[in-house]
Amino acid sequence: MVQWPHERIVSMSVSADHRKEYDLSGLRLTAQRRAILCVLRATTEHPEAGWIYEQVRKELPRISLATVYRNLAQLAETGLVTELDVGGARRWDGQVKPHDHIVCLRCGSVEDLDVLADRERLEERVSQSSGFIVYTHQLYLQGLCPRCQREEALDTSTEA
Amino acid sequence: MVQWPHERIVSMSVSADHRKEYDLSGLRLTAQRRAILCVLRATTEHPEAGWIYEQVRKELPRISLATVYRNLAQLAETGLVTELDVGGARRWDGQVKPHDHIVCLRCGSVEDLDVLADRERLEERVSQSSGFIVYTHQLYLQGLCPRCQREEALDTSTEA
DNA sequence: GTCATTGCAAAACATTTGCATGCTA
DNA sequence: TAGCATGCAAATGTTTTGCAATGAC
Numbered sequence: 001m002v003q004w005p006h007e008r009i010v011s012m013s014v015s016a017d018h019r020k021e022y023d024l025s026g027l028r029l030t031a032q033r034r035a036i037l038c039v040l041r042a043t044t045e046h047p048e049a050g051w052i053y054e055q056v057r058k059e060l061p062r063i064s065l066a067t068v069y070r071n072l073a074q075l076a077e078t079g080l081v082t083e084l085d086v087g088g089a090r091r092w093d094g095q096v097k098p099h100d101h102i103v104c105l106r107c108g109s110v111e112d113l114d115v116l117a118d119r120e121r122l123e124e125r126v127s128q129s130s131g132f133i134v135y136t137h138q139l140y141l142q143g144l145c146p147r148c149q150r151e152e153a154l155d156t157s158t159e160a
Numbered sequence: 161m162v163q164w165p166h167e168r169i170v171s172m173s174v175s176a177d178h179r180k181e182y183d184l185s186g187l188r189l190t191a192q193r194r195a196i197l198c199v200l201r202a203t204t205e206h207p208e209a210g211w212i213y214e215q216v217r218k219e220l221p222r223i224s225l226a227t228v229y230r231n232l233a234q235l236a237e238t239g240l241v242t243e244l245d246v247g248g249a250r251r252w253d254g255q256v257k258p259h260d261h262i263v264c265l266r267c268g269s270v271e272d273l274d275v276l277a278d279r280e281r282l283e284e285r286v287s288q289s290s291g292f293i294v295y296t297h298q299l300y301l302q303g304l305c306p307r308c309q310r311e312e313a314l315d316t317s318t319e320a
Numbered sequence: 321g322t323c324a325t326t327g328c329a330a331a332a333c334a335t336t337t338g339c340a341t342g343c344t345a
Numbered sequence: 346t347a348g349c350a351t352g353c354a355a356a357t358g359t360t361t362t363g364c365a366a367t368g369a370c
Contacts, residue, residue: 132303143292
């Protein structure tokens with residue numbers, strides 16, 4: 001269940017208080033937009049659009065999947081959420097402070113990491129060597145999560 | 161046009177010489193497999209499956225797109241090519257030596273980089289801090305390539 | 321009131337799968 | 346000859362788009 005910050009949304013309308021809480025820098029504050037952002041900020045799951053859609057639908061049953069996709073794209077462009085390309089369907093992250101990710105190749109789970117030391121210098125270095133203007137960067141690691149390690153061990157011992 | 165290493169393929173069959181050149185570690189050496197690998201090794205474009213399909217089709221007009229996808233997946237699993245998740249469709253890299261990539265957000269082009277210093281220690285560090293078994297990692301940077309910088313400048317001056 | 325935003329339905333893509341046939345080892 | 350690999354066609358799953366109606370500012 002999604003946790004709303006202060007109160008449940010009852011109607012489609014949005015109170016003045018919400019406006020301060022969600023600085024959408026230019027984007028209009030709609031109930032849909034707010035709900036999507038709220039769901040994304042309330043989870044550490046790095047979900048796909050479809051999952052976000054299902055969650056938001058509990059509060060706004062008439063929202064459409066297209067609206068979810070459109071909003072995610074806009075929010076990412078505005079820098080309010082982060083797009084993750086970890087193979088398979090796109091995933092989304094409500095956390096925008098730069099950080100890294102590790103993906104489990106068995107179950108697909110994604111966890112946050114903080115690996116890279118001096119991100120600004122890294123971008124600067126690449127900018128100079130490549131001639132690109134560098135906007136951002138992402139480090140993904142791939143592996144096997146602790147839980148899947150246990151399950152693989154179980155599977156192997158059962159096989160024998 | 162794709163450059164074949166030594167000779168053009170005429171029939172579907174594969175000579176003994178090719179077997180040494182393409183160590184597929186267990187996978188059978190088919191003309192399709194060889195052509196896909198060859199196309200991928202001959203380009204620096206980091207292409208999508210569809211592009212590879214079009215190239216291979218010049219030599220093997222009856223190859224199917226499904227075969228391209230199946231082979232790319234197998235070759236990646238065998239460690240003979242690298243899968244790239246840079247947003248949009250999947251891309252593929254014939255170069256398997258670990259390296260980094262920068263993507264132009266305007267034109268989608270992808271270039272090779274060598275940014276990270278001690279990859280092994282990086283993986284080891286994450287392995288210890290996260291409990292994951294780390295298989296591999298990838299660093300993507302996003303930005304604006306030199307060519308697109310020029311074109312953006314042109315667009316802006318024309319607008320005014 | 322204006323124009324961004326939405327819901328709905330259809331379309332567009334990218335990718336995968338089932339199955340009979342063909343080919344490598 | 347065994348079974349991996351292929352071509353074809355159909356299915357799947359994700360993401361985008363057109364358009365009329367709605368709602369934020």
